[in-house]
Amino acid sequence: MDPLHEIEVLMRAKYPIVYIVTWEERRVEEALRQVSQKLQRNLHSWSVTQGMKPPVNRTTGPVKPTSLPGELEALALVHEAPEYTVFLLKDFHVYMKDSRVVRLMRDLANRLRGRTQTLFIVSPNLNLPLELEKDVTVMEFPFPGPEDIEKQIQEAVAAVKDNPNLKVDLSAKQTEMLVRSAQGLTADEIESALARSLVETKTLSVEQIIEEKKQIVRKTGILQFYPADQGLNDVGGLDLLKEWLNRREKSFTDAAREFGIPYPKGVLLLGVQGCGKSLVAKAISAAYSLPMLKMDVGRVFGSLVGQSEENMRKAIRIAESLAPCILWIDELEKGFAGMSGGGVSDSGTTARVFSTFLTWMQDKTKPVFIVATANDVSTLPPELLRKGRFDEIFFVDLPDLDERKDIFKIHLAKRKRDPRKFKVPELAKETDGYSGAEIEQIVVGALNHAFDEGRELSYQDLSGEAKAQVPLSRTMAEDIAALRAWAKLRARPSATRKD
Numbered sequence: 430m431d432p433l434h435e436i437e438v439l440m441r442a443k444y445p446i447v448y449i450v451t452w453e454e455r456r457v458e459e460a461l462r463q464v465s466q467k468l469q470r471n472l473h474s475w476s477v478t479q480g481m482k483p484p485v486n487r488t489t490g491p492v493k494p495t496s497l498p499g500e501l502e503a504l505a506l507v508h509e510a511p512e513y514t515v516f517l518l519k520d521f522h523v524y525m526k527d528s529r530v531v532r533l534m535r536d537l538a539n540r541l542r543g544r545t546q547t548l549f550i551v552s553p554n555l556n557l558p559l560e561l562e563k564d565v566t567v568m569e570f571p572f573p574g575p576e577d578i579e580k581q582i583q584e585a586v587a588a589v590k591d592n593p594n595l596k597v598d599l600s601a602k603q604t605e606m607l608v609r610s611a612q613g614l615t616a617d618e619i620e621s622a623l624a625r626s627l628v629e630t631k632t633l634s635v636e637q638i639i640e641e642k643k644q645i646v647r648k649t650g651i652l653q654f655y656p657a658d659q660g661l662n663d664v665g666g667l668d669l670l671k672e673w674l675n676r677r678e679k680s681f682t683d684a685a686r687e688f689g690i691p692y693p694k695g696v697l698l699l700g701v702q703g704c705g706k707s708l709v710a711k712a713i714s715a716a717y718s719l720p721m722l723k724m725d726v727g728r729v730f731g732s733l734v735g736q737s738e739e740n741m742r743k744a745i746r747i748a749e750s751l752a753p754c755i756l757w758i759d760e761l762e763k764g765f766a767g768m769s770g771g772g773v774s775d776s777g778t779t780a781r782v783f784s785t786f787l788t789w790m791q792d793k794t795k796p797v798f799i800v801a802t803a804n805d806v807s808t809l810p811p812e813l814l815r816k817g818r819f820d821e822i823f824f825v826d827l828p829d830l831d832e833r834k835d836i837f838k839i840h841l842a843k844r845k846r847d848p849r850k851f852k853v854p855e856l857a858k859e860t861d862g863y864s865g866a867e868i869e870q871i872v873v874g875a876l877n878h879a880f881d882e883g884r885e886l887s888y889q890d891l892s893g894e895a896k897a898q899v900p901l902s903r904t905m906a907e908d909i910a911a912l913r914a915w916a917k918l919r920a921r922p923s924a925t926r927k928d
């Protein structure tokens with residue numbers, strides 16, 4: 430919904446207190462100003478540094494503040510104000526930890542209900558005390574839409590078009606590309622990206638806007654751009670999973686949209702450690718030629734209260750702004766462990782962050798393809814596995830004989846060795862129960878051994894190295910059996926089993 434329209438509806442419907450979550454104070458203030466003007470209300474804004482500012486275009490505003498009213502005085506002023514007033518309190522969430530403030534706000538909500546008066550709070554993060562949950566309406570302020578961005582670009586162009594050193598006569602196509610690349614940035618961020626672009630390239634370039642996004646990705650500390658350096662050819666075995674992924678690629682096209690197919694949501698890969706789950710995640714990015722963001726769930730949980738939810742929202746918005754893209758969440762269970770067991774006592778932060786994420790997964794319309802991996806299913810919240818979250822859940826088991834051949838070949842070839850020289854079928858037979866990671870380790874170990882002895886690698890080196898290693902599956906036999914039993918009922922196999 431258009432934010433102006435939403436604000437107007439809330440004011441007209443006499444909602445007493447509205448909490449707007451955004452970094453974009455200026456845009457909110459401008460929107461409130463426009464709506465107030467239209468509805469003929471007097472808008473006052475308050476901040477701790479500026480105090481209460483009377484309406485801009487009124488000389489005798491109904492509210493006459495003293496010098497610098499603090500938060501309690503600000504609320505009192507709202508309380509005493511006549512009808513047809515609108516208040517905007519900036520950064521007020523900080524004060525909402527104080528029980529007196531909370532009490533006053535509850536009283537205010539009662540008083541304002543049914544009156545033609547609205548109190549707006551704007552803050553970059555949502556931090557609403559439980560007591561106020563029923564009295565306060567939360568509104569998300571959307572990022573500038575395509576029209577807003579286009580307007581902003583045109584303004585930037587108009588401001589500098591007489592400067593002979595700059596080249597800003599953009600074609601329609603160039604403008605469209607700029608608008609698309611700037612989506613998901615705040616108005617301020619767009620402004621700095623455009624300014625920086627003018628300084629550095631003498632024109633407005635998409636690359637500069639992408640640079641700005643990379644900056645933001647870095648600043649979040651939660652997301653990182655992941656280069657697509659491995660393809661599905663680097664993955665041995667897992668034929669069914671690869672086939673599924675290849676078929677899904679088509680669902681990203683416009684033709685699929687026209688056919689009535691929704692964007693793919695994502696895939697969850699769970700299974701035995703070291704069998705290529707993370708590897709496949711990385712390979713999808715190259716296979717689909719889409720940028721990939723990796724989310725560090727552990728880092729979502731910031732140290733400050735309330736920051737975690739804001740972090741998660743920020744990560745989601747950045748991922749969406751880069752769509753179509755892939756969002757990789759490795760070892761999902763680590764971030765959301767114990768979610769449903771009730772073992773975690775962080776006053777519900779994990780639960781709230783998790784539910785923000787789940788809701789997004791359920792409702793997202795932007796083409797952000799989620800690839801999540803998990804090694805341990807016992808701690809995974811069951812809500813995650815429900816239909817509609819992922820398109821499919823795959824179980825990645827230890828490689829069978831043929832898959833092990835494949836994996837040996839891939840890793841020998843990667844180290845510039847001709848696989849035909851090393852009796853790969855023998856090696857595959859000797860390594861029953863070894864994971865892909867362990868097979869890679871055998872190849873690397875054997876290479877080191879041969880190098881130490883100053884000769885070329887031989888089959889014996891590889892075979893000897895295999896015997897010297899104890900695969901994890903031997904020590905973890907029980908865990909793996911449990912995982913298999915679990916997966917049999919809930920997940921799709923990622924490979925055709927032949928042995």
Ligand SMILES: Nc1ncnc2c1ncn2[C@@H]1O[C@H](COP(=O)(O)OP(=O)(O)O)[C@@H](O)[C@H]1O
Pocket residue numbers: 663664665666667701702703704705706707708709802836839864865866867869
């Ligand atoms: N199926 C496979 N094909 C090729 N290499 C593999 C395979 N499985 C594991 N490996 C090797 O082991 C490394 C670690 O595997 P990884 O994908 O991190 O396992 P997981 O995420 O399932 O624990 C990979 O980077 C890759 O080099």
Ligand SMILES: [Mg+2]
Pocket residue numbers: 703706707708759760802
């Ligand atoms: Mg992994």
